[in-house]
Amino acid sequence: MKLKSILASAALAMTAATGTLAETTKVGFVYVGPVGDGGWTYEHDKGREAVVAAFGDKVETMYVESVPEGPDAERVMTDMALKGADLIFTTSFGYMDQTINVAAKFPNVKFEHATGYKQSDNVSIYSARFYEGRAVQGHIAGHMTKSNIVGYIGSFPIPEVIRGINAAYIHAKAVNPDVQFKIIWAYTWFDPTKEADAAKVLIEQGADVVLQHTDSTAPQAAAQAAGNVITFGQASDMAAYGPKPRVSSIIDNWGPYYIARTQAVMDGTWASTSTWDGIGAGMVGIGEITSAVPADVKASAEALRDSLADGSYHAFTGPLNKQDGSVWLKAGETAADYAGPEGLAEMGFYLEGIDSEVPN
Amino acid sequence: MDLSAISPTLLVASLMVAATPILLAAIGELVVEKSGVLNLGVEGMMITGAFSGFAAAVLTGSPMVGFLCAAIGGAALSVIFAILTQYFLSNQVATGLALTLFGLGLSAMLGQSYVGIKPPVSAKLDLPLISDIPVIGPILFSHDFTVYAALTLVTGVWFFLKYTRGGLILRAVGESHDAAHALGYKVVRVRILAIMFGGGCAGLGGAALSLVRVPQWTEGMTAGAGWIALAIVVFASWKPARVLLGAYLFGGVAVLQLNLQAAGVSIPVEYLSMSPYLITIIVLVVMSTNRAKSALNAPAALGRVFHASR
Numbered sequence: 001m002k003l004k005s006i007l008a009s010a011a012l013a014m015t016a017a018t019g020t021l022a023e024t025t026k027v028g029f030v031y032v033g034p035v036g037d038g039g040w041t042y043e044h045d046k047g048r049e050a051v052v053a054a055f056g057d058k059v060e061t062m063y064v065e066s067v068p069e070g071p072d073a074e075r076v077m078t079d080m081a082l083k084g085a086d087l088i089f090t091t092s093f094g095y096m097d098q099t100i101n102v103a104a105k106f107p108n109v110k111f112e113h114a115t116g117y118k119q120s121d122n123v124s125i126y127s128a129r130f131y132e133g134r135a136v137q138g139h140i141a142g143h144m145t146k147s148n149i150v151g152y153i154g155s156f157p158i159p160e161v162i163r164g165i166n167a168a169y170i171h172a173k174a175v176n177p178d179v180q181f182k183i184i185w186a187y188t189w190f191d192p193t194k195e196a197d198a199a200k201v202l203i204e205q206g207a208d209v210v211l212q213h214t215d216s217t218a219p220q221a222a223a224q225a226a227g228n229v230i231t232f233g234q235a236s237d238m239a240a241y242g243p244k245p246r247v248s249s250i251i252d253n254w255g256p257y258y259i260a261r262t263q264a265v266m267d268g269t270w271a272s273t274s275t276w277d278g279i280g281a282g283m284v285g286i287g288e289i290t291s292a293v294p295a296d297v298k299a300s301a302e303a304l305r306d307s308l309a310d311g312s313y314h315a316f317t318g319p320l321n322k323q324d325g326s327v328w329l330k331a332g333e334t335a336a337d338y339a340g341p342e343g344l345a346e347m348g349f350y351l352e353g354i355d356s357e358v359p360n
Numbered sequence: 361m362d363l364s365a366i367s368p369t370l371l372v373a374s375l376m377v378a379a380t381p382i383l384l385a386a387i388g389e390l391v392v393e394k395s396g397v398l399n400l401g402v403e404g405m406m407i408t409g410a411f412s413g414f415a416a417a418v419l420t421g422s423p424m425v426g427f428l429c430a431a432i433g434g435a436a437l438s439v440i441f442a443i444l445t446q447y448f449l450s451n452q453v454a455t456g457l458a459l460t461l462f463g464l465g466l467s468a469m470l471g472q473s474y475v476g477i478k479p480p481v482s483a484k485l486d487l488p489l490i491s492d493i494p495v496i497g498p499i500l501f502s503h504d505f506t507v508y509a510a511l512t513l514v515t516g517v518w519f520f521l522k523y524t525r526g527g528l529i530l531r532a533v534g535e536s537h538d539a540a541h542a543l544g545y546k547v548v549r550v551r552i553l554a555i556m557f558g559g560g561c562a563g564l565g566g567a568a569l570s571l572v573r574v575p576q577w578t579e580g581m582t583a584g585a586g587w588i589a590l591a592i593v594v595f596a597s598w599k600p601a602r603v604l605l606g607a608y609l610f611g612g613v614a615v616l617q618l619n620l621q622a623a624g625v626s627i628p629v630e631y632l633s634m635s636p637y638l639i640t641i642i643v644l645v646v647m648s649t650n651r652a653k654s655a656l657n658a659p660a661a662l663g664r665v666f667h668a669s670r
Contacts, residue, residue, distance in 0.1 A: 034476075034578065034579070035475075036472075036475030038476040042476070066579070151622070182365075182622045182623075182624070183621070184621045184622050190578075192578050193581055193583060196575075196576075197378065197573075197615065197618055201374070201619050201622050204370040204374060204619075205366065205367075205622050205623065216576065216578070217478075218576055221478065221576065355624055
């Protein structure tokens with residue numbers, strides 16, 4: 001009797017559970033760093049919170065932090081899919097093949113991979129044109145440097161990072177022909193110890209501007225300790241380090257995209273797409289340019305930002321040569337997004353004037 | 361390539377800072393091993409110190425309180441190891457490994473809410489005139505407290521082991537615990553004190569990382585520094601002065617690697633990164649070629665269980 005009633009209530013609970021399941025949409029997020037990194041992952045998590053705020057009870061989100069890029073990511077994604085996720089955002093370049101693999105096993109689950117270039121029937125790709133923000137940073141860096149040495153902390157030598165270096169370099173050089181870039185590869189997205197060491201070394205070698213393409217605020221702290229060095233917030237505003245060393249920032253704004261994609265899943269209209277938006281669409285924001293930057297530089301930087309936003313200027317406009325001196329873009333020509341190794345999406349070469357080599 | 365951009369003075373100054381965390385942990389572990397105990401939990405005690413020091417500094421606003429709490433945190437964790445190995449006679453290698461895993465997990469759990477917070481700034485020594493002397497000023501007179509604390513500790517340990525009665529007792533316990541016991545020395549008590557000293561030093565090393573070198577808290581931020589400290593003790597063949605040399609060598613390679621990259625040198629950085637480990641292996645091989653040599657260096661009772669009944 002007792003057992004029967006337990007079984008009955010269990011059965012009831014199960015139907016109730018499946019009932020609610022059908023109504024809520026489950027959205028999973030795979031993060032490469034901790035949500036408290038103050039940079040990349042922090043902004044993705046703000047996007048997740050925007051989804052929760054927009055849909056309330058109709059959506060259930062889950063996330064896993066600090067997932068290494070590699071086989072372990074596949075386990076995390078599989079686990080999310082088995083827990084009933086309808087939509088999974090995998091938010092780092094290094095999850096590309098894992099996303100494609102897991103997506104093949106769960107054809108009914110929708111996947112969204114950030115910053116990659118492999119698409120399939122249930123895998124969309126999305127990225128932001130961070131290089132537009134890098135152009136603005138390069139412009140400010142070229143004006144602000146007194147030693148003419150700009151330090152750059154790279155994460156991994158992948159197209160997204162190389163694009164950023166090139167965009168920053170050509171815009172720094174446009175306003176300061178003597179500028180020189182020193183580049184250190186940290187081979188990590190998030191490791192405050194390595195990032196701090198790299199920033200210190202760049203400063204010791206004369207850099208008075210440090211740009212970072214890694215996600216922690218450690219380089220900002222190193223610049224602050226060193227004194228007369230300026231930095232830019234990466235992925236997030238990092239306003240805690242303003243008005244100096246942090247003089248501006250690139251802010252990733254994923255919220256609207258995440259809300260739109262979740263809505264599409266709810267409506268059953270989700271289709272595999274490729275999205276690459278910049279300042280104009282609001283996916284890339286330029287953080288407030290602080291008082292440490294002279295008014296005329298601030299004005300010209302904002303003019304550059306606005307011309308990138310309305311499309312009247314492309315960050316890669318010819319004439320531009322590759323590092324080896326061969327012509328990449330003729331005068332007036334702008335770079336194509338997808339054109340094999342010549343296009344922006346797969347950019348693997350430095351432009352003329354950068355004197356280090358892209359590591360293999 | 362532009363090697364002239366690398367300033368030897370700044371290189372030396374920054375390698376001293378980079379080496380301080382591992383130097384602190386290594387000098388502590390040297391004392392532990394000299395007493396005949398092998399504690400492989402250095403990494404776990406370091407990360408515990410890194411967290412407890414960071415949390416205390418953030419909560420009180422004082423880096424000094426942070427360093428104190430880091431030493432207490434590291435020592436507290438080492439007490440677990442001391443009780444297990446000295447009273448319950450557990451296997452030292454297995455217990456030490458467990459301590460590392462426990463410390464990493466515990467600090468990651470407790471540290472969740474401290475990610476991305478700015479700690480209070482630790483003051484640097486800034487003597488008028490003296491800190492501005494070319495070459496010597498940046499190398500000797502412009503560091504933070506931990507660099508000097510580490511150097512003082514190394515000197516202190518060297519003096520203690522070589523010239524004091526306490527040091528002699530500690531070494532006797534490490535060489536032959538049965539003989540030391542027969543002479544009436546409290547083997548277990550000496551070892552527990554040594555283990556706690558080692559834990560405190562490792563904790564300080566962790567705080568040097570989270571409060572000075574980075575300064576930030578992230579889970580797993582020691583990233584193998586504790587293992588490097590263990591390697592340095594062996595590399596140094598249990599001599600304090602060589603621990604200093606070893607730590608600066610390891611720290612120097614880490615800093616030099618980044619300097620070469622920034623200067624545009626295109627040799628693969630992996631070669632430099634692995635060179636200290638290669639040297640450690642070579643030292644181990646050389647030491648083990650000759651039985652007399654290795655017997656001279658390693659404490660004879662290292663890693664052996666002591667029980668008074670025997």
